[in-house]
Amino acid sequence: MNRKLTVAITGLNATDNPGPGVAVARALRDAPEHIGRIVGLAYDSMEPGIYQAELVDDVFLIPYPSQGSEALLRHLEHVIAQTGVDVIIPTLDSELGNFIAVEPALRALGVGLFLPTAEQLELRSKPQLTRLSENSALPVPHTLILPDVGDVESIEAEVGYPVAMKGAFYGAEIATNVHEAIAAYHKLLAKWGGPIIAQRFIDGESELNVVAVGDGKGGLIGAVPMKKTVLTDKGKGWAGVAIRDEALMEITRQFMATTRWRGPCEIELIRSRTGENYIIEINPRFPAWCYLSAGAGMNLPLAVAQLASGEVVKPMSDYRAGTMFVRISLDQIVDLEDFGQLTSLGELSRWNHKAAKKAAS
Amino acid sequence: MTTRIKDLAVSDNGFVFDPYSGSSFTTNAVGLHIIRRLQANASRSAILQSLDERFEGLTETLDRDLDDFLLVLRQQKLVDPDFRL
Numbered sequence: 001m002n003r004k005l006t007v008a009i010t011g012l013n014a015t016d017n018p019g020p021g022v023a024v025a026r027a028l029r030d031a032p033e034h035i036g037r038i039v040g041l042a043y044d045s046m047e048p049g050i051y052q053a054e055l056v057d058d059v060f061l062i063p064y065p066s067q068g069s070e071a072l073l074r075h076l077e078h079v080i081a082q083t084g085v086d087v088i089i090p091t092l093d094s095e096l097g098n099f100i101a102v103e104p105a106l107r108a109l110g111v112g113l114f115l116p117t118a119e120q121l122e123l124r125s126k127p128q129l130t131r132l133s134e135n136s137a138l139p140v141p142h143t144l145i146l147p148d149v150g151d152v153e154s155i156e157a158e159v160g161y162p163v164a165m166k167g168a169f170y171g172a173e174i175a176t177n178v179h180e181a182i183a184a185y186h187k188l189l190a191k192w193g194g195p196i197i198a199q200r201f202i203d204g205e206s207e208l209n210v211v212a213v214g215d216g217k218g219g220l221i222g223a224v225p226m227k228k229t230v231l232t233d234k235g236k237g238w239a240g241v242a243i244r245d246e247a248l249m250e251i252t253r254q255f256m257a258t259t260r261w262r263g264p265c266e267i268e269l270i271r272s273r274t275g276e277n278y279i280i281e282i283n284p285r286f287p288a289w290c291y292l293s294a295g296a297g298m299n300l301p302l303a304v305a306q307l308a309s310g311e312v313v314k315p316m317s318d319y320r321a322g323t324m325f326v327r328i329s330l331d332q333i334v335d336l337e338d339f340g341q342l343t344s345l346g347e348l349s350r351w352n353h354k355a356a357k358k359a360a361s
Numbered sequence: 362m363t364t365r366i367k368d369l370a371v372s373d374n375g376f377v378f379d380p381y382s383g384s385s386f387t388t389n390a391v392g393l394h395i396i397r398r399l400q401a402n403a404s405r406s407a408i409l410q411s412l413d414e415r416f417e418g419l420t421e422t423l424d425r426d427l428d429d430f431l432l433v434l435r436q437q438k439l440v441d442p443d444f445r446l
Binding site for chain 2: 206226229242244321322
């Protein structure tokens with residue numbers, strides 16, 4: 001049997017719009033025969049997942065993505081020296097570029113990642129999604145890129161109203177005429193930056209998502225489709241259920257084959273009232289609901305940790321449709337000493353304390 | 362008939378889950394009996410006979426009630442749109 005992996009994860013910001021880190025850690029904890037130490041990498045000492053002591057053994061603060069890949073690597077070298085990290089699972093969109101950039105240096109240090117390439121990352125960006133669909137059979141609603149506010153005029157002829165106006169990374173507004181589209185353009189640009197895109201509005205019957213892992217060679221390691229059953233006011237899934245849907249699986253397989261995607265992703269789809277599925281977004285990382293995959297019997301975070309470590313993982317197809325999740329919000333009691341240590345030193349280790357406690361018992 | 366009804370998860374208390382759509386439903390004992398008989402490929406006459414045997418007092422409207430229930434199944438896309446017994 002292989003030795004237990006030490007895994008570092010990011011995205012411990014389990015807020016009302018949660019990062020995926022806590023879900024990834026929970027899934028890894030479900031496999032104690034494979035996973036040993038879990039190291040949290042946080043950007044802020046108030047990220048709630050830091051204080052889940054049973055999930056995260058150590059926490060290190062790392063520089064925000066805006067500080068670049070060099071600063072990230074310097075901090076990671078320290079984390080690796082302190083904890084002997086084997087693999088890292090980044091879970092946030094904004095940090096992926098830096099992690100991809102430092103992947104060769106980390107590999108030289110004996111640390112594995114299982115991430116898409118920079119080119120693959122760009123392929124699934126919102127502005128590129130239409131081009132991806134033009135070169136494949138992937139169904140994407142007709143999309144127009146708007147480099148300038150003057151381009152809003154062309155929406156009526158090229159896409160038609162109503163239209164979904166979207167920021168390149170985040171944010172969406174529905175516009176029913178040119179005046180609303182111009183207002184949405186300025187609002188999205190000010191808040192999220194450009195380019196703004198206009199996407200054909202799909203009058204959807206239901207929102208569907210797939211968490212999937214690609215093997216980097218065009219194959220699918222595994223996927224679990226989910227239907228959101230309760231939404232927050234931000235449109236985030238607060239509850240959902242694993243479903244069996246061959247059409248979604250086929251789209252997922254096509255995406256993997258077309259992009260040769262390496263690593264985890266979330267495919268967001270909308271099903272029209274007439275039954276057609278459209279990809280509205282592809283997130284290049286695990287979604288916050290990815291613990292559902294482990295709960296349904298297909299532990300995809302574990303698969304990524306194993307793949308990142310160089311282990312061979314066979315494709316998986318079995319999961320329990322009907323497995324539900326319902327999110328919960330609760331107040332954690334935090335030891336002031338933990339908070340103080342993390343804030344003043346930038347790191348918090350529970351590993352040795354846990355080991356001593358285990359030995360004593 | 363679509364195979365979809367065969368894949369429904371059905372519990373004894375009348376909770377029905379469709380693994381394809383993620384939708385769930387509740388039905389009474391009669392509905393539950395019909396679904397289970399449909400899952401077993403029973404014919405119309407066999408379903409009517411078993412309903413008659415199991416649920417007293419349904420006889421007069423049994424035929425129509427069965428059609429009404431099949432209509433509900435079609436509306437919920439649990440059987441093909443053209444499915445008739």
